[in-house]
Amino acid sequence: xxxxxICKSLYKMERRKSYYERSLIEATLDPLFVISPSGKxxxxxxxxxxxxxxxxxxxxxxxMFLYFTESDKVKKLCREIFERGxxxxxxxxxxxxxEIPVLCSGSVYKDDHGHVQGAVIVxxxxxxxxxxxxxxxxxxxxxxxxxxxxxxxxxxxxxxxxIAVEAVKTKQQFLSNMSHEIRTPMNAIIGFTKVVLKTELxxxxxxxxxxxxxxxxxxxxxxxxxLDLAKVDAGKMTFEQKPxxxxxxxxxxxxxxxxxxxxxxxxxxxxxxxKIPKVLVGDSIRLHQIILNxxxxxVKFTSSGEITVSVRLLEExxxxxxxxxxxxxxxxxxxxxxxxxxxxxxxxxNSDTSRLYxxxxxxxxxxxxxxxxxxxxxxxxxxxxxxxxxSFILRFQKTNEEGDSHAKILELDTEVKNLSILVVEDIxxxxxxxxxxxxxxxxxxxxxxxxxxxxxxxxxxxxDLILMDLQMPEMNSFETTDYIRNTMYSRxxxxxxxxxxTTVDIEKCRAVGMNDYIAKPVxxxxxxxxxxxxxKYPPASVNKGFEKADAKKMRCTNLAFLNKRTKSNPSLxxxxxxxxxxxxxxxxxxxxxxxxxKDWNTLHATVHKMIPSFSIVGIDTNFELLAxxxxxxxxxxxxxxxxxxxxxxxxxxxxQACKELEEEFNILKKTSHEQVK
Amino acid sequence: MxxxxxxxxxxxxxxxxxxxxxxxxxxxxxxxxxxxxxxGELCIENLAQHPDLIILDYHLDGVDKTxxxxxxxxxxxxxxxxxxxxxxxxxxxxxxxxxxxxxxHATDYVVKSxxxxxxxxxxxxxxxxxxxxxxxxxxxxxxx
Numbered sequence: 166x167x168x169x170x171i172c173k174s175l176y177k178m179e180r181r182k183s184y185y186e187r188s189l190i191e192a193t194l195d196p197l198f199v200i201s202p203s204g205k206x207x208x209x210x211x212x213x214x215x216x217x218x219x220x221x222x223x224x225x226x227x228x229m230f231l232y233f234t235e236s237d238k239v240k241k242l243c244r245e246i247f248e249r250g251x252x253x254x255x256x257x258x259x260x261x262x263x264e265i266p267v268l269c270s271g272s273v274y275k276d277d278h279g280h281v282q283g284a285v286i287v288x289x290x291x292x293x294x295x296x297x298x299x300x301x302x303x304x305x306x307x308x309x310x311x312x313x314x315x316x317x318x319x320x321x322x323x324x325x326x327x328i329a330v331e332a333v334k335t336k337q338q339f340l341s342n343m344s345h346e347i348r349t350p351m352n353a354i355i356g357f358t359k360v361v362l363k364t365e366l367x368x369x370x371x372x373x374x375x376x377x378x379x380x381x382x383x384x385x386x387x388x389x390x391x392l393d394l395a396k397v398d399a400g401k402m403t404f405e406q407k408p409x410x411x412x413x414x415x416x417x418x419x420x421x422x423x424x425x426x427x428x429x430x431x432x433x434x435x436x437x438x439x440k441i442p443k444v445l446v447g448d449s450i451r452l453h454q455i456i457l458n459x460x461x462x463x464v465k466f467t468s469s470g471e472i473t474v475s476v477r478l479l480e481e482x483x484x485x486x487x488x489x490x491x492x493x494x495x496x497x498x499x500x501x502x503x504x505x506x507x508x509x510x511x512x513x514x515n516s517d518t519s520r521l522y523x524x525x526x527x528x529x530x531x532x533x534x535x536x537x538x539x540x541x542x543x544x545x546x547x548x549x550x551x552x553x554x555x556s557f558i559l560r561f562q563k564t565n566e567e568g569d570s571h572a573k574i575l576e577l578d579t580e581v582k583n584l585s586i587l588v589v590e591d592i593x594x595x596x597x598x599x600x601x602x603x604x605x606x607x608x609x610x611x612x613x614x615x616x617x618x619x620x621x622x623x624x625x626x627x628x629d630l631i632l633m634d635l636q637m638p639e640m641n642s643f644e645t646t647d648y649i650r651n652t653m654y655s656r657x658x659x660x661x662x663x664x665x666x667t668t669v670d671i672e673k674c675r676a677v678g679m680n681d682y683i684a685k686p687v688x689x690x691x692x693x694x695x696x697x698x699x700x701k702y703p704p705a706s707v708n709k710g711f712e713k714a715d716a717k718k719m720r721c722t723n724l725a726f727l728n729k730r731t732k733s734n735p736s737l738x739x740x741x742x743x744x745x746x747x748x749x750x751x752x753x754x755x756x757x758x759x760x761x762x763k764d765w766n767t768l769h770a771t772v773h774k775m776i777p778s779f780s781i782v783g784i785d786t787n788f789e790l791l792a793x794x795x796x797x798x799x800x801x802x803x804x805x806x807x808x809x810x811x812x813x814x815x816x817x818x819x820x821q822a823c824k825e826l827e828e829e830f831n832i833l834k835k836t837s838h839e840q841v842k
Numbered sequence: 843m844x845x846x847x848x849x850x851x852x853x854x855x856x857x858x859x860x861x862x863x864x865x866x867x868x869x870x871x872x873x874x875x876x877x878x879x880x881x882g883e884l885c886i887e888n889l890a891q892h893p894d895l896i897i898l899d900y901h902l903d904g905v906d907k908t909x910x911x912x913x914x915x916x917x918x919x920x921x922x923x924x925x926x927x928x929x930x931x932x933x934x935x936x937x938x939x940x941x942x943x944x945x946x947h948a949t950d951y952v953v954k955s956x957x958x959x960x961x962x963x964x965x966x967x968x969x970x971x972x973x974x975x976x977x978x979x980x981x982x983x984x985x986x
Binding site for chain 2: 741747773
């Protein structure tokens with residue numbers, strides 16, 4: 166009895182254990198196969214039934230390979246498992262409606278006597294892994310492609326930028342060249358027309374010549390307009406900040422319109438706000454240009470009535486004033502629907518307008534650009550056949566300095582005669598024109614065709630003044646002026662003659678020590694005034710501003726680069742400067758020594774070491790070129806003719822740079838010290 | 843950014859002034875832990891700090907004739923770890939020099955000028971961009 170009980174409970178335990186094991190097997194999601202040594206399926210779990218889509222009964226005692234895509238591979242698996250006793254990570258695909266990729270692992274099982282009974286194979290479902298792997302591979306390929314596309318796009322953009330930059334440069338160069346090429350002959354045409362106009366002429370001849378002159382003037386204005394617009398477009402337009410007398414400047418300019426206004430029987434009304442400070446800082450030339458354009462428009466489009474130019478003070482604080490300029494006419498007006506386009510390039514309200522009144526339609530476009538480039542605003546109000554009002558607002562700095570005397574038109578002074586003037590000009594036509602004009606003023610005149618000849622002449626004879634063309638072959642005007650100022654130590658007044666008045670040129674003229682400039686075609690009144698002005702009031706007293714600019718510009722260093730790089734951090738700047746001061750003197754010494762010793766390799770290396778510092782402390786690129794010339798000579802391993810001059814010049818510059826930087830260093834030290842306080 | 847996360851940059855040039863100006867620029871950039879060395883020898887000695895990038899002057903033996911020149915330094919760096927990107931700097935704009943540098947496995951070559959820093963910035967950006975992409979790919983490869 167007792168035995169039976171034990172047997173029963175053992176049997177129960179056995180049953181429970183077997184249930185438990187069975188449920189474990191059934192619970193796993195991985196299909197499981199139990200096969201006989203002949204490859205017949207003996208047992209499966211639920212997952213297998215699901216994966217194959219057959220019932221357990223259907224599966225039982227069938228060949229395992231029936232349920233996989235590659236039956237050969239399955240047969241091989243069966244062989245292997247019974248040969249080796251186990252297999253791992255065997256990748257197969259279960260076939261059904263959907264194919265399920267699986268990784269098979271398994272081992273044989275034996276009876277108590279060690280005889281192989283069959284094998285258990287677990288086929289792990291790897292659908293998910295395979296999918297993720299495929300997606301990753303795809304993502305990788307996609308990422309690679311995206312990178313390539315991006316790189317290609319970048320290269321394209323770079324190329325396009327380069328081409329665009331070059332195109333702009335070419336356009337600029339072309340315009341500059343063309344303007345010079347056109348203006349030079351125009352200069353001669355207008356100049357000689359003026360000369361002929363002064364001679365005895367029949368009324369017919371005078372009429373024809375007037376027509377030539379008017380057309381010439383118009384052409385010059387057009388060229389200037391186009392150039393100005395191009396400059397604004399290229400962002401090349403820069404504005405001076407110079408003190409000038411606003412009231413004088415404006416009335417002198419309006420003076421120009423008097424004859425025209427009288428001819429048309431118009432009335433010019435000037436309203437000038439007396440509260441405006443006498444001297445302001447700004448760009449008087451550009452202001453002229455703006456008002457000139459507006460007034461000439463007003464005159465052009467008004468056939469009767471009046472033109473009012475008003476200048477009004479809007480705001481004033483400690484440092485600046487805000488001034489409104491307005492030009493009002495009683496002309497044809499602008500229709501409402503055309504008013505927005507008024508400031509666009511080549512726009513006139515009506516296409517008939519240009520036929521009737523002439524003009525290119527560039528004037529207002531330039532005005533707008535000029536005003537906006539100085540952060541001003543411009544607006545227009547207009548009613549058809551009642552008139553238009555153009556007004557713009559600009560801000561100016563206040564100053565205690567004296568205004569620029571150039572704006573004031575000097576009275577013709579008959580006392581000044583017998584001046585002796587040296588004209589430096591390479592084009593024969595212009596030489597003749599200048600000579601004619603100066604003869605007319607009863608001034609003595611000598612011609613030099615280039616800077617070298619000019620210097621020879623200066624050495625042999627005293628002159629009162631030099632007129633110098635900016636574009637010359639041989640020794641150019643800047644070199645010549647530099648030589649006159651710094652080698653001959655002459656303070657003789659020099660006036661530059663230039664066809665292309667860019668601010669860059671003007672800056673450079675001043676930097677090298679010229680006193681003034683005149684734009685071609687030369688207006689004889691302007692020429693006379695400038696000459697007499699400079700001779701009667703020698704440079705030192707004529708304009709303090711100029712002198713100061715000279716002194717400052719003659720410095721060979723410029724901390725702009727350092728300022729920018731260090732974001733004006735004084736301590737960083739001081740570090741940089743002191744490094745330069747430490748490094749340079751030994752280099753100068755080494756340069757001199759190696760030159761003396763004819764040790765060309767060391768000379769080459771030393772100069773090489775000096776070059777990068779030039780741009781850092783703002784030494785002019787000319788000296789960099791000079792240094793590179795020394796290098797070239799040095800690499801030829803022989804003494805060249807002017808080498809000692811070059812070395813000496815480089816030494817001078819670097820020594821001067823050290824001196825200047827030492828001063829700058831001390832200033833920085835002082836100011837940063839004060840700031841700390 | 844944490845200093846630990848910063849990329850380590852070595853600047854090597856015997857022109858103290860240029861070196862300083864570069865250093866200032868890179869310090870202002872703020873993304874690098876910048877170290878400067880006046881000679882190739884000093885740079886090599888400090889390679890154990892594992893710089894992420896080196897900017898190396900070509901003409902390191904300009905004044906001191908016995909000093910290691912830029913190419914020699916470049917070779918030594920590449921010997922230490924060929925994966926450190928090295929950008930060569932020189933005031934010579936000779937093609938042969940540039941080609942020579944490339945043959946010695948320099949990553950790029952920049953002529954010293956006012957725009958040198960901008961060029962460097964661009965090149966460095968590219969280098970790190972490529973590095974980043976490589977890392978991403980490695981990461982993907984590891985997961986696959």
